[in-house]
Amino acid sequence: MHCTTCGWLLPAGLRASCAACGGDDTPLPLVDNQRPLGREGDDEPSLQAARDAWSNGEQGRAIAAAITFEAAPRAFTSPHGPGWVAAVGSVPVFAVLDVVGALLFLEVPVVRLPQTKRVGVLRAALALCDETLSCARAVLRLDLLVLRFSARVDALSPALIRSLAREIAQIASKLQQQLSYMFDARPAIPEQGVLSAWDRLGRAQALPALAPPSFGPPVSQPNSGRPSSPSSSRAPISQTPTPPSGLNRPITLRLSIPPSLAAASVEDSDLPAILAPDQADERPLAPTMPPPPSRPPMEVPPSRPSMLPSALPNVPALGLRPPFPSTSAMRAISQSEVDAVPPTRRPPPLKPSQETATPEGRLCDLLRQALSLATALSFQQKPHTMLLLVRAAVYRAVHDHHQNVTNAVDYLFRATRSVTREIWTARTDAGRPVPVAEPALAVFEQVVASRAQLPREKQAQIEPWTSAAQAKEHLGKYLTEIELAPADPSLRYYLALGALCELVTRTRLPAPTDQRLREIIAYAQRDGTKPVVIELMMTALRKIVSG
């Protein structure tokens, strides 16, 4: 027996104490450390702003800060979401945050294929793909060789993003030098420089027929043929490399947005008109400025009013946020925080009424929409849909306005509780008496009449959904009733958005799923009642229900 303090031999007998130090054989309270994992470079002081933004769920801002090297990156808006061009030395690194797929892309154009030694270039590019040291892959877009890296945002960190941006720039620079000297390839980087327009990345070509079914893009992209000039090149295609099914996704509620929908939204954005380099929204981004939200650039011709960010003030900040009640921490992106487009190129500004410029006004506007839809519904004898409309309005109010108009939303929730306690559907509750929605609609009118200025109200106690099965059951009813509702896009949009708001409000979802749902909500609020938006939300709901 030895002393556990100093290791010296203990004399025989119980409770013997050590002759050397006075200790005994009582085991020391040793505990194993948790996994000692630190991401290298995460303590870099210059990344403090990026880390702060990252921890607040403001991934766009964090990315912009992370790829700030000598100068702040220039911001642009891509079909996928906000993007930046960062200059790493003389190499432009294009970063795009795909808000729908929750992916980050880093891309650098390298060279144009030469005529004589093109096979050598292709072979060298494939050999680069074989190198373990390189996280970036070489891809070919007609004659343009591009280095590309993609990863799920939630697997990254600001330090990693910075490191990856440096790495891809370094590899691109070396590769360009190698291919230029050895194979007479025309460099793509000097041709474009750090002032490059983002659409110079060439047109990606999806191969849906050849892609593995688990993550291949199902939408067939029209072959663009060969670009006549750089300026005629179109945007990179938005088919994102979605990881294999289940990858990075805790299985509680599964939600996968079909790439086809993402692609459709891109096409619907009608981007070509704004892709010309001379019109691209590219300007230095102040380090403290948030990234531009995922929305079409503001150079949209006035003839397309649907492209204007009508719901922009209501778009919540993108990124991870905890569900209700911490939803109150959400804040809207003010217009000043959005891309400061030069005044000379800015479209005629929206002129919201004074009322809709305030949080109370926006809540009233939301309720007015519900009342308007209820009026139309009242002529069609759809009591179940009417109840669902009330429900959607209440949970949209909770999701969007609880932080700023707390009392009104708490009152709204409490006063309509009798009709939002459960979901009645015409299919399953046909012979069952259902409550009438009129009292709830009267509450709506009361809130609107008071301009949402209500006395202090007890905080609403929202009952959470505690299991995936429960959430699926409720959403299944929601979905059923939406499908039975009149085919009015405004109504379906309102209901579907209400369903998603209720889901993120009442559940604690895995972070990626939660983030994706919030991005869909933001996207829907931004783009309004477009068919593709409605279809995106409905598909998301169906996926969750069929989970």
Place this chain on the structure above:
Amino acid sequence: MMSSPSFSPVRRAVCAVTAGPQRAAAWLVSSKGLFATSHAAVGYHTEVEVENESGDSRPARVVWVDLAHDLAILLADGALPRAAEPMAPLTLREVPSVKTGDRVFLVSALAGRGLRIEPASVCAAPKSSAGDLMDVDAPAVGPAGGPVVDADSRAVGIIVRSSISQSRAPSGRALVLPAAEIRSALRVLEAAPDLAKRTPVYRCPTCVTQFIPDHDVCLSCGTWLPHPFPPSRAHPIAERLVRDALASAGMVANRARTGPTTWHVTAHPPGGEAVPVRLVLSGDRTTFALRAPVAIAPKADREALYRLLLTINDQSAGPFRLSMSDDRVIAVFAQPIAMLTGATFPQTLLGIGEVAEHFRKILHEGFDAAPLNTLADPPDW
């Protein structure tokens, strides 16, 4: 002039061993189906294949190991590999003991390549102390585990090569464990009633405390355990990340390790065949890559193939990519080492298996590319 020995007894006893990605030689030492081999050569694999010179292959299991002497004993599961002449154990020569200057022959075997026999002279005979090694003047060619025989085809020892013995081996020369050590092991094993049920017990060479292959150091005495490829102490984060990632997929890093920066794992895509995958760390341990074999590029249509692969890489391969290494098309997944987590590794492994299998079919249909089933180099001396 020395007469040329007939090596018939050697041919009837020596086999090549395949233990996962590792290769070894082994030889029959007992009529009970026991083979002697090098522990370092088979690593911590317990299920192996033995293949004779005729190419007949049979399963076998490791039933006993002595890490201190780099010795492992295999037991054939059922019948022995068949050949024109039935297998027979080599005779162990313990006396007269080998002397310095004696002529011996080093025997090795490689699956698909047969036997290799090299003459050598004993440079340093073993001392009287047990476990002392014999030094010969020939380099170790081929995998360890083969016998060293005299001119009468009697085994005087076994070629061992481990982290322990290598540190003492002068410039790559083969080191030989005397046959007496094998005899000691056989005495125990041949008398064991439950031989077929035995599993190897790994004991620390320093303090003989039992350990499991997951451990890098002995939990009792704290010394580093004799793994064929010990973890790099200069890169503890990378080592830990790999260990945890493999553990999340039900694998033991020390068992799967095939080199200082490589591990051999297997993906099992649903409904498909098992796909061997190699996990590789970059030299500076900043990135990791999973590599799975896809196809062998055809001789013709290379430009079209290259264009297709690079176009697939853009939008149609998900987080994976296709690359070329020599004439091989390989599916690769490479990321910074900090992104290697146990939460995603099993799905990533599954994904690369699916991708490899998928594009194997695609390239076969479109380019008549032959499927590539392994990344291991063909066996060669």
